[in-house]
Amino acid sequence: MHDLIQYVQSYLDPNVKVTPGAAGNMFWAFVYIMLVFLGLSVAVIAMNWLERKILAHMQVRLGPMRVGPHGLLQPIADALKLLLKEDLIPAGADSFVFWFAPFIVVLAAFCVFVVVPFGPQHAITDMNIGILFMLGVSSLSVLGVVMAGWASNSHYPLIGALRSSAQMVSYEIAMGLAVISAILMTSLNATGTGTLSMIGIVEAQKAQGEWFIFKFFPLGLIAFFIFAVAMVAETNRAPFDLAEAESELTAGFHTEYSGFRWSLFFLGEYTAMIAVSSIAVTLWLGGWLRPFPNLLNSPTWDTLFSYVPGATFLFLAAICFYNVARMPKHPYFRIQTMGLGAFGAALALIGLILFIPVVSVRVQDIFWFTAKVAGFQYLYIWYRGTFPRYRFDQLMHLGWKVLLPLGLGVLILTAGVGLLQIKS
Amino acid sequence: MPDPTSLSPLDLDTPDKTFLDANELIINMGPQHPATHGVLRVILRLDGEKVLGLECVIGYLHRGVEKIGENRTYAMFNPYVDRMDYVAAVSNGLGYCEAVEKLLAIEAPPRAQHVRVILTELNRLTSHQLWLGTHALDIGAITPLFYTFRDREEILKIFEKYCGARLTTHAFRIGGLQYETYSGFEREVKNFLAFFRPKIDEYEELLTTNRIWLERTRGIGKISAEDCIALGVTGPVLRASGVKWDLRKAQPYANYKNFDFEIPIGENGDTYDRYIVRMAEMRQSVRIIEQAVDALPEGPIMAKVPKVIKPPVGEVYHSIEAPKGELGYFIVSDGSTQPYRVRVRPPSFVNLQALDTMCRGQLVADVIAVIGTLDIVLGEVDR
Numbered sequence: 098m099h100d101l102i103q104y105v106q107s108y109l110d111p112n113v114k115v116t117p118g119a120a121g122n123m124f125w126a127f128v129y130i131m132l133v134f135l136g137l138s139v140a141v142i143a144m145n146w147l148e149r150k151i152l153a154h155m156q157v158r159l160g161p162m163r164v165g166p167h168g169l170l171q172p173i174a175d176a177l178k179l180l181l182k183e184d185l186i187p188a189g190a191d192s193f194v195f196w197f198a199p200f201i202v203v204l205a206a207f208c209v210f211v212v213v214p215f216g217p218q219h220a221i222t223d224m225n226i227g228i229l230f231m232l233g234v235s236s237l238s239v240l241g242v243v244m245a246g247w248a249s250n251s252h253y254p255l256i257g258a259l260r261s262s263a264q265m266v267s268y269e270i271a272m273g274l275a276v277i278s279a280i281l282m283t284s285l286n287a288t289g290t291g292t293l294s295m296i297g298i299v300e301a302q303k304a305q306g307e308w309f310i311f312k313f314f315p316l317g318l319i320a321f322f323i324f325a326v327a328m329v330a331e332t333n334r335a336p337f338d339l340a341e342a343e344s345e346l347t348a349g350f351h352t353e354y355s356g357f358r359w360s361l362f363f364l365g366e367y368t369a370m371i372a373v374s375s376i377a378v379t380l381w382l383g384g385w386l387r388p389f390p391n392l393l394n395s396p397t398w399d400t401l402f403s404y405v406p407g408a409t410f411l412f413l414a415a416i417c418f419y420n421v422a423r424m425p426k427h428p429y430f431r432i433q434t435m436g437l438g439a440f441g442a443a444l445a446l447i448g449l450i451l452f453i454p455v456v457s458v459r460v461q462d463i464f465w466f467t468a469k470v471a472g473f474q475y476l477y478i479w480y481r482g483t484f485p486r487y488r489f490d491q492l493m494h495l496g497w498k499v500l501l502p503l504g505l506g507v508l509i510l511t512a513g514v515g516l517l518q519i520k521s
Numbered sequence: 522m523p524d525p526t527s528l529s530p531l532d533l534d535t536p537d538k539t540f541l542d543a544n545e546l547i548i549n550m551g552p553q554h555p556a557t558h559g560v561l562r563v564i565l566r567l568d569g570e571k572v573l574g575l576e577c578v579i580g581y582l583h584r585g586v587e588k589i590g591e592n593r594t595y596a597m598f599n600p601y602v603d604r605m606d607y608v609a610a611v612s613n614g615l616g617y618c619e620a621v622e623k624l625l626a627i628e629a630p631p632r633a634q635h636v637r638v639i640l641t642e643l644n645r646l647t648s649h650q651l652w653l654g655t656h657a658l659d660i661g662a663i664t665p666l667f668y669t670f671r672d673r674e675e676i677l678k679i680f681e682k683y684c685g686a687r688l689t690t691h692a693f694r695i696g697g698l699q700y701e702t703y704s705g706f707e708r709e710v711k712n713f714l715a716f717f718r719p720k721i722d723e724y725e726e727l728l729t730t731n732r733i734w735l736e737r738t739r740g741i742g743k744i745s746a747e748d749c750i751a752l753g754v755t756g757p758v759l760r761a762s763g764v765k766w767d768l769r770k771a772q773p774y775a776n777y778k779n780f781d782f783e784i785p786i787g788e789n790g791d792t793y794d795r796y797i798v799r800m801a802e803m804r805q806s807v808r809i810i811e812q813a814v815d816a817l818p819e820g821p822i823m824a825k826v827p828k829v830i831k832p833p834v835g836e837v838y839h840s841i842e843a844p845k846g847e848l849g850y851f852i853v854s855d856g857s858t859q860p861y862r863v864r865v866r867p868p869s870f871v872n873l874q875a876l877d878t879m880c881r882g883q884l885v886a887d888v889i890a891v892i893g894t895l896d897i898v899l900g901e902v903d904r
Contacts (some may be wrong), residue, residue: 156667252548256570256885336661336733345889347555485733486661488886489570 116296118211118222129221133210141367145172148478155482166437167420182356187249190353194248199358201241202365208234209372214296216385216462227295228276228376232269235331235372238365239265242333242350245362249353257349260339260489264330267496272327274504275320278511279309279380282317285515299384306391310381313514320507321381323500325476328373330492332366334477336484337492374473375466382469385462403457406464410448417441545573548885552581556659556889559899563876563888570884575877579870582903590863595621595830596695598863603689605867606901608651610689611644611680612843618693619774620839620850622824624832625695632820633697634776638813639710640683640692641775642806646717647673648844648896649799649806653724656796656893660737665727672720675713682709696826707814714807714814721803728796738793742879742891745790752878753871756846758895761798762790768842775841780812792894799896831858845869845896865904869897 117125146161146169153160161168186192212227214220224230239262246258283301284291292298302308310321330337341349351362378384387402418441424434451457451464487495546569551562560581566573586605590598602617603610615637622628629637650673654666677687682703684692692698728734744754746762759766767784769777785801787794832854840849846868855861872895879891 152663156664157671158667252546260570338661339886345556345886482664483727484662485657485728485731485737486886487733488737488884490884491736 114218116214116218116220116223118220118224126221129219130211133213133221134207137207137210137368137371138364140371141364142172142176144367144370144474145175145363147474148481151475151478152482155479166424166433166440169436169440176360179356179360184357185353185355187251187353189250191248191250194244195353196358198241198245198248199354199361199365201244202238203361203368205234205236205238205241206365206368206372209369209375212295213372213375214299214379214384215466216460217296217300219385219460219463220296223294223296225297226293228280228293228298228380231295231372231376232273232276235369235376236265236269238369241365245354246350249350251353253346253348253352254350257339257341257346257352261333261350263489264333264337264339264492264496267493268327268330268500271323271496271500271504272331274501274508275323275327276376276380278316278320278504278508281508281511281515282309282312285518289519295379295384298379299386302383303386303390308381308383308386313511316507316511316514317381319503320511321377323504323507324377324380326500327496328377329477329480330496332369332373332477334366334370335481336487338486339489339492370474370477371470374470374477377473378466378469385466387461387465403454403461404452406457406461407448407451409464409468410444410451414441414445414448417444550888552578557892558655558897561873561892561897561899561902563892565885565888567885570886572880572883572885572888575880575888577873577876579873579899579902582899584904586904587863587865590860592859594858595832595860598860599693599695600689600691602865603691604900605865605904606648606843606845606848606869606898607688608898609644609648609844611640611692612648612841612848614691614693615641615775616839616841616843616848616850618695619841620837620852621695621830621832623839624835624837624852624854625826625830627696627824627826629697629824630821631776631818633693633822633824635813635817636698636702636822637693638776638780639810639817640680640690642810642813643676643679643710644690645806645844646803647676649803652799652844652893652896653796656890656896657728657734659889659893660734662728662731662734665724668720668724668727672717675716679706679709679713682706694823694826695830697821697823699823701822707817710810710814714811718807721800721807725800729800735793737886737890738796738894739791740789741792741883741887742894743789743791744875744879748875748878749790752875754846754875756843756868756872756896757795757798757802758846758872758875760784761787761794763788768840768847772840774839776813777809779816780809782809792890795894829858831856840866843868845898845901846872867901867904869895869899869901870904873897873902 117129149171150160150168161171164171164174186195209231211221212224212230214223214227242261243258246254246256246261249255280291280293280298282291282305283298285305286301292301305312309317311317329335333339333341339349341351346352351359354362383390387405389398393402417437421434421438421441424430424437451460546567548565548567549562550565551557552560557563562578562581564576564578566575584604586601589601593601599614599617602613605613618629650669654669657663657665680690680692681687683706684690684700686692744758744762746759746764748754749759749762749764755766763786765784765786768774769782770784782805785798785805787798834854834856836851836853838849838851840847842848847866848868849866851862851864851866852860853862876888876891876895879895880888883891
């Protein structure tokens with residue numbers, strides 16, 4: 098009991114500068130794991146709603162409008178429906194592998210977040226091989242996809258699974274090369290030693306005074322671009338959604354899945370999207386750093402930037418209130434209007450809490466990180482609304498013949514330019 | 522070992538191994554499949570993802586339209602033809618009405634012919650819009666579908682105002698039109714054309730120069746002009762292979778000889794050319810409608826047709842250029858009030874023959890693209 102109190106106190110101390118995992122603090126590590134799990138689940142629900150709404154608005158339609166105000170409760174209704182559905186296992190399927198496959202996908206996607214740094218001390222742990230761990234674990238999800246496709250004992254899932262594994266092989270390498278070129282950049286300091294730690298990578302960007310995307314322009318940008326393409330392929334999203342390719346393979350590797358197991362694939366896919374976006378943000382976009390941490394570093398700017406999180410939430414709340422005013426005045430809509438108002442009020446309350454200096458100092462790094470990741474999520478949705486699907490062989494062509502040489506070139510050039518800089 | 526490409530997909534003499542260790546995979550695509558445009562069933566013989574051959578199984582939407590024709594009077598059969606190619610019902614009606622008129626040796630008055638041209642060309646636009654949306658959807662671009670449906674709605678509104686129906690319009694009658702145009706018809710059609718012109722550019726903006734779209738359509742589903750002619754393929758598919766054959770010019774019917782328009786043709790006969798040809802055809806249709814509305818004459822809308830249609834003994838074949846190709850009606854009359862035999866030559870049915878030729882040696886994903894580019898309607902294939 099005494100230990101527990103000590104654990105709790107140890108983190109509330111504002112001078113703590115390490116992550117709970119690195120400090121060996123089991124209690125706070127557990128709390129963090131729970132928070133990340135909860136946060137991700139909420140993020141997936143939000144992504145589901147946002148994707149449907151944003152895509153709908155791009156396609157001149159409204160998207161979900163019936164369940165809750167502006168369809169806000171639609172993802173929850175869908176989740177409930179999926180949970181209540183019958184859990185089918187086809188007669189010819191290998192039932193254990195079939196049963197196990199979705200868990201691998203979800204597990205791989207969630208495990209990545211063990212090392213994702215939401216802030217200098219807001220991470221479950223700071224592993225000294227963080228980025229390696231991340232790439233390794235996130236690639237495991239293809240195992241689940243292949244297992245699902247094989248265990249279904251059906252043609253379409255099998256083709257989907259084979260496509261998925263081939264896709265993974267052709268993209269992991271280019272992705273790895275891009276990552277290495279970013280890691281090389283971390284070694285440009287007085288000691289000349291780089292780091293694989295996720296927190297270390299962000300600290301290096303802070304110390305060098307620029308995000309790696311702008312480093313050695315345009316080398317950093319090209320490496321980032323390679324990663325940005327490869328990560329869409331890695332997560333099987335449009336225009337690389339060959340493994341599920343609705344119009345060709347009905348639903349690809351999860352054709353035979355239904356209900357809860359299907360929703361696990363869904364959860365895994367969206368979590369993986371957030372996970373790879375987190376890698377990109379950490380490596381090239383300065384992780385939790387706010388914009389211009391070195392250029393505009395006076396206390397005035399610090400205070401101004403610390404207001405941004407609260408202001409964002411107040412802005413969202415204002416949009417809600419504006420839409421409350423626009424709601425039809427018919428009694429039929431009364432509950433919806435009240436719901437939207439309550440949602441706006443909740444957002445406004447969060448916004449106000451974020452204005453409290455103690456809170457805003459503690460969480461604004463999380464806000465900046467989340468905002469950058471959210472930008473990537475928007476890109477994912479935008480791609481889906483814009484691009485046709487690549488064909489299987491064209492995708493391999495792109496991976497092996499375009500991205501791989503490009504990645505190699507960028508890696509060599511980065512090393513060369515970096516060496517010159519150290520020498521001078 | 523025989524050449525695998527020469528085998529029929531249904532030729533199951535080769536040992537049917539379990540699918541994991543077999544080099545060849547037989548896949549049943551459809552009749553329930555998101556991309557076979559209804560209830561087409563395609564049996565694919567695959568080597569990995571490569572298509573060694575395929576066979577279409579049709580008939581899931583067979584309703585015996587031709588047989589029904591033998592048991593209905595000439596006028597009563599008219600609405601049935603709308604149900605064949607249900608996305609281009611107006612064209613079906615035009616073909617049937619003109620065939621019976623030919624049999625009766627009468628001609629619709631000029632005003633009726635003009636209105637027929639306007640509606641038929643509007644219908645060509647709706648058909649091509651539906652093709653574009655679904656074709657792009659099959660290739661993975663989900664957004665054009667909603668754009669085309671948004672604009673198609675405007676045409677359907679004009680149909681609805683004219684004859685009360687949106688899809689199965691039954692707009693024409695033997696000998697002319699049943700309804701006079703509603704007041705403001707010309708203005709609304711003109712407004713629509715002004716609205717629609719920039720929309721074609723909007724569709725093209727999303728696709729024509731899109732890298733992925735080019736890679737997915739260039740050189741895919743190639744078919745030569747000789748193959749097209751040998752297989753009886755007509756319509757945009759034939760024209761994309763470089764044959765300038767359009768029945769509106771070759772054997773002018775209705776009023777088409779009075780209008781100025783071009784026949785867009787392609788060179789390579791691949792999916793991209795077919796896309797370009799259809800996009801250009803939409804522009805030409807807009808041109809034709811514009812001329813027809815400007816020159817819309819006054820006068821009667823119905824020729825002198827006897828109350829009971831009893832054509833003289835004889836037979837007639839009349840074909841028109843439907844959005845999908847040559848739509849022909851062969852009608853045999855025995856002098857009674859009902860046709861002795863009605864035979865329809867539907868463009869989709871004939872064009873579907875080319876699927877195997879176009880898909881051999883390509884990948885599974887291309888089969889989807891080729892089915893989309895053939896622009897088949899299963900209601901018409903199966904009748």
